[in-house]
Amino acid sequence: MRFMVIVKGSGDCASGPAPDEKFMARMRAYNEALEQAGVMIGVERLQPVSKGVRVSLSGTKPTVIDGPFPETKELVGGFWLWEVGSLDEAIEWVKRCPYLPGHGGEIEIRQVLEPDGFGPALTRQAREHGQHQRAQAGGRK
Amino acid sequence: MRFMVIVKATKDSEAGILPTEKLLTDMGKYNEELAKAGIMLAGDGLQPSSKGARVRFSGSKRTVVDGPFAETKELVAGFWIWKVKSKEEAIEWVKRCPNPMPGDSEIEIRQLFEAEDFGEQFTPELQAQAERTYSQVSARK
Numbered sequence: 696m697r698f699m700v701i702v703k704g705s706g707d708c709a710s711g712p713a714p715d716e717k718f719m720a721r722m723r724a725y726n727e728a729l730e731q732a733g734v735m736i737g738v739e740r741l742q743p744v745s746k747g748v749r750v751s752l753s754g755t756k757p758t759v760i761d762g763p764f765p766e767t768k769e770l771v772g773g774f775w776l777w778e779v780g781s782l783d784e785a786i787e788w789v790k791r792c793p794y795l796p797g798h799g800g801e802i803e804i805r806q807v808l809e810p811d812g813f814g815p816a817l818t819r820q821a822r823e824h825g826q827h828q829r830a831q832a833g834g835r836k
Numbered sequence: 837m838r839f840m841v842i843v844k845a846t847k848d849s850e851a852g853i854l855p856t857e858k859l860l861t862d863m864g865k866y867n868e869e870l871a872k873a874g875i876m877l878a879g880d881g882l883q884p885s886s887k888g889a890r891v892r893f894s895g896s897k898r899t900v901v902d903g904p905f906a907e908t909k910e911l912v913a914g915f916w917i918w919k920v921k922s923k924e925e926a927i928e929w930v931k932r933c934p935n936p937m938p939g940d941s942e943i944e945i946r947q948l949f950e951a952e953d954f955g956e957q958f959t960p961e962l963q964a965q966a967e968r969t970y971s972q973v974s975a976r977k
Contacts, residue, residue, distance in 0.1 A: 699882060701912065739917070741840060742947040748923065750930045753940030757931040764944075769910035771842065771946065776880075786889055786900055794893040803905075805888040805912065808881035 697807035704772030736776035845911035881914040
């Protein structure tokens with residue numbers, strides 16, 4: 696099962712001390728452990744939300760709103776994609792994640808929808824197309 | 837520049853209502869256009885938050901909270917990773933996206949950090965690790 700593991704935050708480090716070398720080393724070791732266990736598919740960090748935009752798709756005309764957005768606590772600051780056997784396994788890995796006070800005190804774990812999860816509405820053609828895209832996106836199992 | 841394009845959740849997506857065959861077909865075409873234009877690096881949908889969990893960090897304490905989560909509009913329902921020349925190009929592509937939800941929906945566009953954004957403290961060893969892991973989620977070129 697694949698999981699998206701989301702670190703909450705605005706991406707703006709002003710809310711706490713900047714990560715020091717010691718913390719970075721711990722995070723590096725954590726990422727290495729994820730890799731060695733075959734859990735890690737990938738990891739990304741997002742730029743501060745002030746550089747982002749939102750597009751509202753309601754009615755016929757899309758509306759564009761510039762960041763920053765007020766819901767700082769709920770925004771995505773960064774994420775991993777993991778391949779694990781269960782939600783519980785993902786939770787155990789998250790509990791081992793290094794934590795720096797002031798930087799996203801919450802991590803959200805969300806299961807990725809696999810093509811089978813779409814049910815019969817997903818035609819065979821769309822299914823195969825999806826597999827093709829996933830293969831392009833990054834050699835997943 | 838790489839962007840994470842986040843489809844926000846709605847009442848329907850959180851209820852586990854799956855897309856219709858028409859939407860899957862329209863979305864399949866749109867994804868194909870993104871792939872042909874060389875923009876699409878990755879894309880996935882997420883299961884409702886009821887199948888997820890959150891881990892809260894406080895000092896040495898780790899608290900697990902089971903989904904679903906209340907802030908429906910702030911949750912991630914799905915995402916793409918795109919490689920485009922500018923934020924404006926990403927916005928133009930989002931405007932062409934079939935509305936991914938039966939009702940109103942919102943899509944957030946967030947720039948991803950690249951290795952060069954971290955400056956000198958991002959040593960060659962760290963870059964090598966990042967290249968290994970980042971490239972698995974979304975090939976950079």
